[in-house]
Amino acid sequence: MSTDARPGPSNLIIDLAQVPDRGTSPDQRLLFGGYLSHPTQTAAALLLLGRVARHRFYLPPGMVAAKIASSDPVVTTSRDQLRFESFSACCGMALRYDVTADGIDSPPLRHGSTNIDLTGPTRVALAGVQGIDPLHLRISDEADEAVTFTTFDLTVSESKTALPQRWVRGFAEAQAIGAGLTPRAQVSSAEARRFWRALPRNDGGRSALFVSIGGRGLGLTGTSGPRTVPLGGPSRLRMIEPLLRYATSVTIYGPDDGASGVGSGVSLWQLDLADGRLSCALSPTPARGFSGEGGLLHQLAGQDSPASVEFLAHYLDEDHQGELLYPVELATRLSLSDGQVRGALTALAASGTVGYDAALGGYFHRQLPWTIEGAEALNPRLIAARKLVADGSVTMAAASDDVIEVRHGDSRHRVRGHGLSATCTCPWIAQYGTSRGPCKHILVADIFRGAPGLHTIAAGRTEPFDRADFHDDDEL
Incomplete structure (x- = not known):
């Protein structure tokens, strides 16, 4: 300096x-x-x-x-x-x-x-x-x-x-979660300031609340409903209050009503500024960081089409000028299938090199010194799953491959189903369900079956969200 x-x-x-x-x-x-x-x-x-x-x-x-x-x-x-x-x-x-x-x-x-x-x-x-x-x-x-x-x-x-290594995992998980959020409401700067003034300065042990987005304005509630957005640790929002003076409006993104799984407790608050935007994404609770959400573990466990991953990585490093990435357009430009592009983008996102812009509905590229292999090494659940497979700890529990039994020490756990719908009898799933990604036993099943990676990259929009994306009473 x-x-x-x-x-x-x-x-x-x-x-x-x-x-x-x-x-x-x-x-x-x-x-x-x-x-x-x-x-x-x-x-x-x-x-x-x-x-x-x-x-x-x-x-x-x-x-x-x-x-x-x-x-x-x-x-x-x-x-x-x-x-x-x-x-x-x-x-x-x-x-x-x-x-x-x-x-x-x-x-x-x-x-x-x-x-x-x-x-x-x-x-x-x-x-x-x-x-x-x-x-x-x-x-x-x-x-x-x-x-x-x-x-x-x-x-x-x-x-x-x-x-920091945690930032690499955080970048990866934040884009995977952000791509699944949708605009739920847009409020004026005056309404936003009123809501911010009412936020608690200390959560007082209430780590998970919700924001009601209908009726007369924004408000906090303790229960989830059809017109609510999760807000874990609401006092955290106070951190960005100094930028409200520059905001013309605030757009709130959240999961669809009734959503479950990774990202179901995340909200994103976008301050619309003069010739710019400030986006603030909050994890489900203060005790949970984005770096541990596990939204990309299925993809990392079932890597497929490595040639398309290397091809896209080379294009982004050598020929890309930083414009937004839309999978459909990329597929046409690079003569790849839509599935190959989405799979390659998901794999690259695991190394933190691909981010998501919710306002524009597209992906952007970061030039970071991390590889897909390096990102995989930062995921303990995946490392443990590969070790269990290498140790021969997996057997078929039935004639079909719908049920797989995984031995872990003196414990035996059964994985039933495939991909995002898979369930397991282990304590991890009993405690968290799928809200923090798959357990290591479900990843074992993915690897053992040779399942292709699950693409977390959506097709993406080709233009920003506008008023038509909100219900009439969502703009307050």
Whole structure:
């Protein structure tokens, strides 16, 4: 990290000679260099992402003295926008700030990603952006100066940092869950502020509540109903309250009524901003992080079409310019079947390199130094399942393959059914059902049967959600 103080007041005259030129840098490692159209909004959003990354909403028992690694935003440049992402230290909140084409004075030079640390001097510089102060941003894939912020008073550079393994799993699970959520309501900024003021400051042991989205406005309730959205640990939403001042509306995404399985307790809150969006996804409860949800385990257990995975990975790394990915369009462009593309995207998502944009209904690519094999090694249930298969702990319990028996030490568990409908007699399924993904015995059955991977990538939309996607009384 380096700083360069610049003299002069920050709230009087903007002297553009004191900030970098707009010209394209000859440095081939430069991803983006330009001014932000809404500097105070962007500065507030980046400070929020850094604050969330350092915050822990849940501390596991017995880990008070443990130092658990956290990080700061991952920045991705694409053809026409910037994305800044972070997780809370407990991985129970996923936050993303998108700056659209109108929010920057020039398009990114090329597609790429970097992970940075927002240190004290950077936070001071961003906190000092006020009124009509300019904010210039330089993003590169250099190790020492990955991101440089220039305000009227300061120039601060931040170096690239290591990406926590939990974030890789969190990226993977968050996109799988987010793709299954649908827009449930859109409210005005005034209604959103009223609702936020009513949120509890302390959950008081009530980790799982619901938001009623009909009638006279948003409200909290303790029971699920046909017009409710889950809100685990509602006090967590207060973290993003500082950005409400910039919001024109708030869109709420949630699972369909009556949904079960992975993601059934997740909600996503999208603040619609000037030339940008802030998306906040909350895990089912503060004690559950996205990194442990297990939504991609079926796919990892039954990898198929490795050639299409490698082909798509090469395309994204070499030829892709960061535009949104829609499976149907990709299949046509790459001369692959729709199933091959969706399967390959799901496999790549497991390594954290594919994310989902709920507002646009499409997928986007991150350039991260992780492989599918590396992502698989981060899933203990899958590792245990492969070991059980290798040890010969699986037998058919009947003439057909509908029931499989798995021996685990002195225990025997039966898996009945296939894929997402499979059930097991083990304590894991008895406690969680399928809300946290399959148990290791169901994964054993997938591997033993040689089942193809279950695609978690949907076809995707080709345009943003609009008013027609909501019921008349959903816009409050």
